[in-house]
Amino acid sequence: MIIFLGEKINVGTISLFESEVAHCAKILRKQVGDTIVVHDGSGSVYTCTITSISKKQVLAQINSSETHPRLSTIHLGISLTKNIDRIEWLVSKVTEIGVTHLTFIKTQRSERSKCRMDRIEKIMQSAVKQSLKHWFVEITPTIVPFAEIVKSTASTKYIASYAPEHANLMDAVPSSASILMLIGPEGDFTQEEVNGASQHGFESVxxxxxxxxxxxxxxxxxxxxxxxxDQAK
Amino acid sequence: MIIFLGEKINVGTISLFESEVAHCAKILRKQVGDTIVVHDGSGSVYTCTITSISKKQVLAQINSSETHPRLSTIHLGISLTKNIDRIEWLVSKVTEIGVTHLTFIKTQRSERSKCRMDRIEKIMQSAVKQSLKHWFVEITPTIVPFAEIVKSTASTKYIASYAPEHANLMDAVPSSASILMLIGPEGDFTQEEVNGASQHGFESVxxxxxxxxxxxxxxxxxxxxxxxxDQAK
Known part of the structure; x- marks a missing residue:
């Protein structure tokens, strides 16, 4: 079944995302009166009837809707890699796995501090459609400095470390509350960053x-x- | 540190893999008398001195060697995907993660039954170098029919299932013996395949x-x- 992405523009009416219009109108040649399924990336799935279709816009009337709860919060904060393909791949895969929030962080050893967030957003949306998720991954629209993300108020905060003396993440306690997990660049976080995270309540794993x-x-x-x-459910 | 791949051709002498010669001779411009580190994909790492170098072959004399044990056996048997890029990506990533054996399987719903094994082998070797592993992943050189792989004598055998009534893999017992894990195609294994696996001692997870x-x-x-x-160690 094909599910389109769109948003409610007023009570009872859905407008497909611009990026979905060509697929619906040109490739699938949908017409006024056809039934489509649309979801909004925020847990709502609508069964609709197309009321207007052009090369630029598809509008549909909502016949019925259902809502799906969001997964428990797993927030991944990760350094950008030099080769952006590897990050784009990651975006697609963490979307499938069920990460709920994603932030790219700038650390002392990060080799890149910019990326095209519009492209990242599209890759995420495509993975959401592909894997039949009901919620978008919430992607922070800017690159966040390490010094900022460590101030997070997440209830459980982990920072990845190569050091074998730290607990393995497998042994970390499952929790239904929000989890923030930080992953460093090739070459790892600096000791200064690890210490900073520790002062803000992060556990090294x-x-x-x-x-x-x-x-x-x-x-x-x-x-x-x-x-x-999943296991703790 | 750059580590080259090569093999022992007789007592005390290493020959670099053909695929490594250009990198060593042309790009890094190594010369007779230079010291290089070579590993053989079977746990041995050699520190060597180059004794002969040409566009076609690099020979080196072993000065010292160390050996590394193989990881405990994790054998992944997985259906090929229609788009081979996704399998090639997988090969690289499971090499990093520490899978020791990899077999592509032909199931009833597999959408592809061929792939270029020489290319797969190169991707694996490249990932081994990149992630400083000491052992190659042992990749079965042919695509194995489902009916064959279920006869495996691995001590623990899992088959992945979408069905929520089966145990989560997280709850499966860790074991230091050999594990075989089967992953089906998009559309999953057929019920007939699942039953067949069960008769051969596979647990659905x-x-x-x-x-x-x-x-x-x-x-x-x-x-x-x-x-x-790792946790069970």
Whole structure:
């Protein structure tokens, strides 16, 4: 089943996202009167009838709707990688895995401090459609300095560390409250950053015995955290 | 540090893999007498002195060597995906995560039954170098029919299932013995395949609450299995 992305523009009416219009109008050749399923990335799924369709806009009338609760909060804060393809890949995969919030962070050793957030947003939306999620991943629209993200008020805060003396993330306690997980750049966080995080209540955790690239570490941690949340249900 | 791949051709002598020669000779302009570090993908790392270098071959004399044990066996058997890029991506990532054996399987609903194994092998070797592993992932050189792989003698055998009534892989018992994990195609294994696996001693496990694409499911399962092995140490 094809699900389109759109938003409610007033009571009873949905407008498809601009990026969805061509697919609906030109490729699938939908017409006025056709039934489509639309979701808004915020838990609502609408069954609608198309009332107006052009090359620029598709409007539809809502016949019925259902809502889905958001998953428990897993917020991934991760350094950008030099090669942006690897981050784009990560965005798609953490969307599938069930990360709810994503922030790119600027650390002392990060090799990149910019990326095209419009592109990131599109990749996320595409993964949401593909994997039939009901909620978008909430992506922070700017790159956040490390010194800012450590001030997060999340109830459980982890910072990834290579050091084997720290607890393995597998042994961290599952929690239904919000979790923030920070992943550093290739070359890791500096000791100054780790100390700063510790002062703000972060627990250092290691991600197992294998050396992982930044984006793999991000997916590894997201997998364990979502799996533990599922297990704790 | 750059580590080259090569093999021992007789006592005391290493020959670099053909694929490594250009990098060593042309790009890094190594010369006779230079010291290089070479590993053989089977746990041995050699510190060597180059004795002969040309466009076609690099030979080196072993000065010292160390050996690293193999990780506990995690064997991933996974259906090929229609789009081969996704499988190639998976190969790189499971190498990082620490899968030890990889087999592509042909199931009833698999959309592809061929792939270029030489390319897969190169991607794996590149990931091994990148992530400083000491062992190659052992990749079965042919696509194995489902009816064959279920006869595996691995001590613990899991088959992934969407069905929520099955145990979550997170709750599966860690084990230091060999584990075989089967991941199906988009559209899942058929009931006939699941039954067949069950008769051969496979346990059905689910991979959490989120809908995952084939390659993401493969990485998800590999992550949990390796993390549990690390935890059990």
């Amino acid at each position: 290691n991600l197992g015995s294998q050396r992982l690239r930044t984006e793999t570490a991000g997916l590894y941690a997201s997998t364990l955290l979502r799996a533990r949340q | 689910n991979l959490g609450s989120q809908r995952l694409r084939t390659e993401t499911a493969g990485l998800y399962a590999s992550t949990l299995l390796r993390a549990r092995q």
